[in-house]
Amino acid sequence: MIDIRRVFTQVETIHHEFGPRAATPLVRGAIGAVLTNPFAGRYEPDILPMMSLLDPVGVDMAHRLHAAMDVPLEQIATYGKGAIVGAAGELEHGALWHVPGGYAMRELLGWKGDRAAYTAGTVDEKKTGQPGNALSIVPSTKKVGPPGATLDVPLTNINASYVRGQFDAIEVRVPGAPASDEIVFILAMSTGYRVHERVGGLRAENIAKWDGLR
Amino acid sequence: MSANIRKLVVQLDETRKEMGKTIEPPTRRAVAIAVIENPYAGRYSESLDELIAIGEELGALLGQKAVKALGIEPGHAQSYGKAAIVGEAGELEHAAAILHPKLGAPLRVAVEKGAALVPSAKKRGTLGTAIDVPLGHKDAAFVRSHFDAVEARVSDAPRANEIVVAVAVTDSGRPLPRIGGLQVSEIKGEDGLR
Numbered sequence: 001m002i003d004i005r006r007v008f009t010q011v012e013t014i015h016h017e018f019g020p021r022a023a024t025p026l027v028r029g030a031i032g033a034v035l036t037n038p039f040a041g042r043y044e045p046d047i048l049p050m051m052s053l054l055d056p057v058g059v060d061m062a063h064r065l066h067a068a069m070d071v072p073l074e075q076i077a078t079y080g081k082g083a084i085v086g087a088a089g090e091l092e093h094g095a096l097w098h099v100p101g102g103y104a105m106r107e108l109l110g111w112k113g114d115r116a117a118y119t120a121g122t123v124d125e126k127k128t129g130q131p132g133n134a135l136s137i138v139p140s141t142k143k144v145g146p147p148g149a150t151l152d153v154p155l156t157n158i159n160a161s162y163v164r165g166q167f168d169a170i171e172v173r174v175p176g177a178p179a180s181d182e183i184v185f186i187l188a189m190s191t192g193y194r195v196h197e198r199v200g201g202l203r204a205e206n207i208a209k210w211d212g213l214r
Numbered sequence: 215m216s217a218n219i220r221k222l223v224v225q226l227d228e229t230r231k232e233m234g235k236t237i238e239p240p241t242r243r244a245v246a247i248a249v250i251e252n253p254y255a256g257r258y259s260e261s262l263d264e265l266i267a268i269g270e271e272l273g274a275l276l277g278q279k280a281v282k283a284l285g286i287e288p289g290h291a292q293s294y295g296k297a298a299i300v301g302e303a304g305e306l307e308h309a310a311a312i313l314h315p316k317l318g319a320p321l322r323v324a325v326e327k328g329a330a331l332v333p334s335a336k337k338r339g340t341l342g343t344a345i346d347v348p349l350g351h352k353d354a355a356f357v358r359s360h361f362d363a364v365e366a367r368v369s370d371a372p373r374a375n376e377i378v379v380a381v382a383v384t385d386s387g388r389p390l391p392r393i394g395g396l397q398v399s400e401i402k403g404e405d406g407l408r
Binding site for chain 2: 003004005006007008009010011012013014015016017018068129164171173175
């Protein structure tokens with residue numbers, strides 16, 4: 001059922017945006033795995049069997065993305081995920097990525113919770129709360145699109161979604177994909193603050209509740 | 215580095231299956247892109263020496279980054295190509311100044327050897343303009359399995375006073391080449407053509 005045709009990796013290093021040159025550039029990365037959509041062209045009520053089969057894909061993609069970004073794991077500050085479903089599929093096929101994609105990045109970044117509870121959506125983040133545990137929801141977007149469709153993948157802080165200076169999004173596009181019988185599953189990560197962020201709000205250094213929000 | 219680089223983008227495109235057939239090892243194409251300030255934006259300058267010098271820097275920087283993204287020994291690079299997109303306040307010749315006089319030599323160092331002309335494309339564009347970077351075998355332009363192109367695009371570049379410069383390197387040809395022509399095994403690699 002899992003048939004990966006192509007993997008597309010992109011890393012950006014941002015030094016400035018016409019303001020002062022950053023002492024440490026912002027690094028943002030995205031990886032897109034192009035898979036055959038086994039449900040293309042028909043309505044399949046039971047798509048759940050594919051979800052657990054995507055778990056190792058998520059783990060592999062998260063590790064590859066981190067390797068491509070070439071920064072120490074402690075410097076990864078934000079994450080996001082997404083999916084672009086080809087024209088012969090439906091939006092719900094993209095939704096299969098929420099658990100395997102999200103879990104894979106959170107596990108890479110130190111999450112210590114119960115995986116079964118995660119899959120069932122019943123985790124209480126306050127019970128797993130400790131610094132550096134990838135507590136936050138992994139924000140996401142998804143769409144059905146043609147080959148070369150772009151998807152703006154949101155990025156927010158891995159421990160507290162409300163870190164304002166790190167609200168961001170990365171534009172991801174795999175030229176020529178997805179074909180109508182394909183899905184592009186996407187993961188994204190960054191080293192954090194927008195390069196000239198200056199609109200205030202919660203700072204990462206002041207995260208205190210460790211509930212995934214603040 | 216005399217170039218004022220706003221950002222760098224490196225992309226790796228790996229194909230594992232094509233038309234149902236497994237490609238082993240996968241074919242891989244890397245593109246390294248720099249978004250730079252155009253020092254001649256908005257004015258005519260007879261001399262384009264600043265961009266010529268920037269071309270030399272970027273040939274090295276982007277060539278090395280593309281090879282690193284492939285994770286290969288430099289000598290295992292197979293194809294290369296280059297391209298530039300000039301923002302609205304520049305002229306096409308600005309792209310030529312970066313790409314042609316001095317970018318090639320350090321790129322050839324980054325991939326070792328490189329007898330062939332580095333194929334290229336240039337255009338004027340705006341934010342999110344895509345350019346297809348031509349690819350050809352680095353030692354013999356006539357190797358038919360390696361005729362290809364790879365897309366380069368930066369969603370927020372070039373601004374009017376910027377230039378997007380892209381260098382592409384591969385470790386392979388097309389995934390399922392089967393239309394004949396000069397083969398890799400037949401390369402002499404001296405004249406850059408065959």
